[in-house]
Amino acid sequence: MSIRSFVRYTAVGRLLMIPVRFVLFGLPPMFRQLKLALGWVFTSKEYYNWTYNLTELNGQYLASYIAVVTGHEVSVIEGYIREVENDQALRSLLIERTLASPDRHSCDVEPRYGKRLGWYALVRATKPRVIVETGVDRGLGTAVIAAALLQNDKEGFPGIVYATDIAADCGHLLAEPYKKYCQIIIGDSIASLKKFNQPTDIFLHDSCHEPDYEWSEFIAIEPRLHSASIVMSDNSLLTDKLLQFAQRIGYSFLYFQDQPKNHWWPGDGIGTAFKPGVKTYFPDQTRKN
Numbered sequence: 001m002s003i004r005s006f007v008r009y010t011a012v013g014r015l016l017m018i019p020v021r022f023v024l025f026g027l028p029p030m031f032r033q034l035k036l037a038l039g040w041v042f043t044s045k046e047y048y049n050w051t052y053n054l055t056e057l058n059g060q061y062l063a064s065y066i067a068v069v070t071g072h073e074v075s076v077i078e079g080y081i082r083e084v085e086n087d088q089a090l091r092s093l094l095i096e097r098t099l100a101s102p103d104r105h106s107c108d109v110e111p112r113y114g115k116r117l118g119w120y121a122l123v124r125a126t127k128p129r130v131i132v133e134t135g136v137d138r139g140l141g142t143a144v145i146a147a148a149l150l151q152n153d154k155e156g157f158p159g160i161v162y163a164t165d166i167a168a169d170c171g172h173l174l175a176e177p178y179k180k181y182c183q184i185i186i187g188d189s190i191a192s193l194k195k196f197n198q199p200t201d202i203f204l205h206d207s208c209h210e211p212d213y214e215w216s217e218f219i220a221i222e223p224r225l226h227s228a229s230i231v232m233s234d235n236s237l238l239t240d241k242l243l244q245f246a247q248r249i250g251y252s253f254l255y256f257q258d259q260p261k262n263h264w265w266p267g268d269g270i271g272t273a274f275k276p277g278v279k280t281y282f283p284d285q286t287r288k289n
């Protein structure tokens, strides 16, 4: 019997292969992660809400994902992603605000947009009038959304992002000319959403990531959604709450998985509840509530 057959077709061969498989296949990815984590502790200051760039391939998939959920051409979405990547005014302001903040010792100065590039392109393509984002933190996502709203406004499509957070000192990255496109609502986000009375084009959950809390946010915003609203979650890596909500309101659901570039974190993602095959363009929509 050959060694290959012995290993493949006998119980003893299988036992002998356990340490070999561990060393050859199990350990190398762990070492890669360890190396990334070791580099990261010395080069990054973050201790939560990790920011990272996406790999090039993942960036291409993100553009394709946003094209599918909005019904717009991939080339158009790619153009919007390039637009924000090349927006030096936004980048400089975010750097300046970070350096001026007491959080500068626990935040990285370089703005890494990651999945927020997708949020930007979605807003640019669909021209929403009202966006609700729960969970502001430093305001990186809110600023990116506001930057998209500023460009939409220049093209004659005004909009606003209402962003909720329980921390009164959230949003230190926000400043003019972007701040006028944001309204921060301080308090528990479910309580804030229950009081919120505007028809909502885009809803984005990114606050408390407890599954029941995420679900309660969707239920609280449901009366404000209209037939073309898009609902997103930053928590779909961990829960199926948006999938369930999509089924409840008769929408489809798709998930995009981030692939961070040179980072130990395996990445978050974007869950979206949407109507497939529809080109979403909010200025064409009448809002009933």
Ligand SMILES: C[S@@+](CC[C@H](N)C(=O)[O-])C[C@H]1O[C@@H](n2cnc3c(N)ncnc32)[C@H](O)[C@@H]1O
Pocket: 049, 116, 134, 135, 136, 137, 138, 139, 140, 141, 142, 164, 165, 166, 167, 170, 187, 188, 189, 190, 206, 207, 208
């Ligand atoms: C993941 S961070 C938000 C990240 C942000 N969207 C971004 O793009 O960087 C989560 C935020 O949710 C806030 N949060 C946690 N529980 C909350 C609650 N019950 N109501 C409102 N905000 C809450 C936290 O204070 C934190 O700032």
